[in-house]
Amino acid sequence: MTSTPATPRESRRRPRRAALLLATAAAVSAVALLTGCAASAPQVGPNTTTAPDAAADVPRDAAPQGLKPLGPGFLGSVTTPSPEATITPEVGSWDGVTPPPGYRVILLSAGDDAATATLVTAVTNWARSTGVDLQAMTASNDDGIEADIEKAVELEPDLVVSAGDKMIDVLMLLSSQHLNQQFLVVGSELPEPTGNVTSVTWPGATFRGTGLGAADQPDPAAITPERAAAAVPAGVASVLHGLTGIVVRLE
Known part of the structure; x- marks a missing residue:
């Protein structure tokens, strides 16, 4: 072809x-x-639903997963306390609020007076009962207190607990320099706390620093085992729920 x-x-x-x-x-x-x-593509109509965005289900500023809620009497009618505010929670409104596994606490104290010893014992007993990893440091003077605070911050625990009035003067100078570290002051308070310092006080246990007036002078007799044993879990519960930079006053 x-x-x-x-x-x-x-x-x-x-x-x-x-x-x-x-x-x-x-x-x-x-x-x-x-x-x-x-x-x-999925059909969307009156009888169908779309899957929600997973990120939208994650609440902001949520408490640690599994943490027991505070009782309604902890804040009373206050939703969110203002910075440096004082709240007066009802007794037992913090019961059952315990740290999650692996929670690390460093306990700082100075001196060997009876009141400080009572506070240290209360923190130690609380840590033992809750399974918290506790490390204790004791100083004998202001230089030692400063060194212990700096060392504690370097170790990056979940919480630094201050026990005893002798800690206050140095702590008020250093706590504001470490805003990423949470502090809990038991049995006394800072005069102008930053948002990372929470205090637990009660009548007679309201020392705010040297030279701030006779009304704030400590009463060693007010530091009883019963008061201290209630103050520690109340303060920790406040910190765990993000209520920091305030004073928790027990009546």
Whole structure:
């Protein structure tokens, strides 16, 4: 069989025809792709629901998972206390609020007076009963207190607990320099605490620093085992629930 050479007109038509076929094929492919996407997309209508965004389900500023809520009497009618505010929780409103596993606490104290010893014992007993990892440091003077505070912050515990009035003068100078570290002061308070310092006080246990008036002078007789044993879990419960930078006053 012999072939007839293409005429010039037919030669010009072939490229046009090829281009048209390519364009048609591309259009068909695009339609098929769109159809496939539409078929795979979920149908939304009156009787269907869409899956919620997983990130939207994560609450902000949430307490640690599994942490027991505070009782309604802890804050009373106050929703969120203002910085440096004083709250007076009902007795027992913090019961059952314990730290999560692996919670680390460093206990700082100075001196060997009876009141300080009572507070240290209360913190130690609380840590033992809750399974908290507790490390204790005791200083004999202001230089030692400063060194212990700095060392405690370097260790990055979940909480630093201060026990005893002798800690206050140095702590008020250093706590504001370590805003990422949470402090709990038991049996005394700072005169102008930053948001990372929470205090637990009660009548007779309201020392706020040297030279701030006779009304704030400590009463060693007010530091009883019963008071101290209630103060520690109340203060920790406040910190765990993000209520920091305030004074928790027990009546």
